[in-house]
Amino acid sequence: AQTVTQSQPEMSVQEAETVTLSCTYDTSESNYYLFWYKQPPSRQMILVIRQEAYKQQNATENRFSVNFQKAAKSFSLKISDSQLGDTAMYFCAFMKEPYFGNEKLTFGTGTRLTIIP
Amino acid sequence: DAEITQSPRHKITETGRQVTLACHQTWNHNNMFWYRQDLGHGLRLIHYSYGVQDTNKGEVSDGYSVSRSNTEDLPLTLESAASSQTSVYFCASSGTGSYGYTFGSGTRLTVV
Numbered sequence: 001a002q003t004v005t006q007s008q009p010e011m012s013v014q015e016a017e018t019v020t021l022s023c024t025y026d027t028s029e030s031n032y033y034l035f036w037y038k039q040p041p042s043r044q045m046i047l048v049i050r051q052e053a054y055k056q057q058n059a060t061e062n063r064f065s066v067n068f069q070k071a072a073k074s075f076s077l078k079i080s081d082s083q084l085g086d087t088a089m090y091f092c093a094f095m096k097e098p099y100f101g102n103e104k105l106t107f108g109t110g111t112r113l114t115i116i117p
Numbered sequence: 118d119a120e121i122t123q124s125p126r127h128k129i130t131e132t133g134r135q136v137t138l139a140c141h142q143t144w145n146h147n148n149m150f151w152y153r154q155d156l157g158h159g160l161r162l163i164h165y166s167y168g169v170q171d172t173n174k175g176e177v178s179d180g181y182s183v184s185r186s187n188t189e190d191l192p193l194t195l196e197s198a199a200s201s202q203t204s205v206y207f208c209a210s211s212g213t214g215s216y217g218y219t220f221g222s223g224t225r226l227t228v229v
Contacts (some may be wrong), residue, residue, distance in 0.1 A: 006159075035217050045207065045220035052215070091159060098215045103148050103167070104175075105209075105218060107159040 002027045004094050006108035013082055014116050020067075021077045021111045023092030029053075031097045034068065034075045035105070039089040048090070051075065079113075087115045119144040123208050123221035130228055136195040138224050140208030148211045149191040150218065151175075151183065153204040160207065166191055198228045 003026045013019040025034070036048040051059045051068050058066050063080045079086055092108040121142040130136050142149065147168045152160040152175075162175030164183040172183050180202060182194045195202055205225050209218035 004159075009157075033215050033217075037217075043205070043223045045209075045218075045223075047217045050217060093217075095215070095217075098213065103211055104150070104162060104165060105160075107152075107161075109157055109159040 002029075002094050002096070002106045004092050004106050004108035006092055006111050008111045009109070010112045010114070012114040012116055015082060015084060017082055018078060018080050019082055019113065021079075021090050021092075021113065023075045023077070023108055025073050025075065025092075025094050027073070027094065027096070029096050033095045033098070034066075035093040035095070036064070036066070036075075036077045037091045037093060037107075038086075039091065039110075040085075040087070045091075049077065082115050084115050084117060086113065088113060121208060121210055121219050121221045123206075123224050125224060126222065127225045128227070130198050130226070132198060132200060132228055134198050136198050136226065138193045138195075138206055138208075138226070140191050140193065140221060141189055142208075142210045142219070142221075143189065144210055144212065144219060145188060146210035146212045146219070147188070149185070150209045150211075151181075151191065151193045152207045152209065153177065153202075154207060154223070155204050163193065163206075164191075195226075198226075200228050202226065203228045 032053045034051045038046045067076045093105045124139045150165040151163040166185040208221040
């Protein structure tokens with residue numbers, strides 16, 4: 001079974017600074033997908049970024065980027081120029097190659113990020 | 118616009134009662150999932166379905182059941198509510214899983 005570990009339960013950073021959230025995972029699969037989800041106080045789950053394991057290039061979405069280290073099984077999220085609206089719980093998630101019977105997401109325990117004005 | 122809706126948003130029930138949480142999606146997704154969110158545990162999979170008449174148990178399925186009679190709905194039933202089932206419940210759906218899920222806004226259930 002796959003496991004996802006987020007070792008930082010809480011983090012805080014000053015507005016406009018850069019912050020990195022850590023995620024490690026354990027799998028014997030060769031191809032898979034990794035995700036970061038954001039959950040603001042509204043409780044809505046929002047997809048932030050997605051990475052395909054067979055792609056070497058790290059995914060980026062505006063101020064959000066990942067550092068994907070396949071050999072180390074590490075998938076960290078970097079938020080640049082942090083904004084007050086980035087305050088949220090962030091979940092790292094793993095999915096095996098999705099064919100019928102595999103489309104299940106396994107989540108980490110989350111990191112609560114607070115952006116300080 | 119397509120959406121996935123959960124109801125109710127909040128519910129308080131008594132121990133031993135049967136409770137059903139609704140999930141309805143208009144994305145025409147085949148895959149639907151129920152998760153519970155608890156502090157320190159993240160989101161854990163309760164039940165899931167890959168199509169009409171298909172249901173499967175997740176890692177924390179004891180005390181829960183689902184049925185899938187159409188594409189749009191996957192109701193979650195707590196057979197006899199227990200205090201340990203106090204949690205926030207999320208429904209999600211996906212068409213092609215590799216792009217992740219679309220989530221509902223969650224139901225906060227309190228069992229007293």
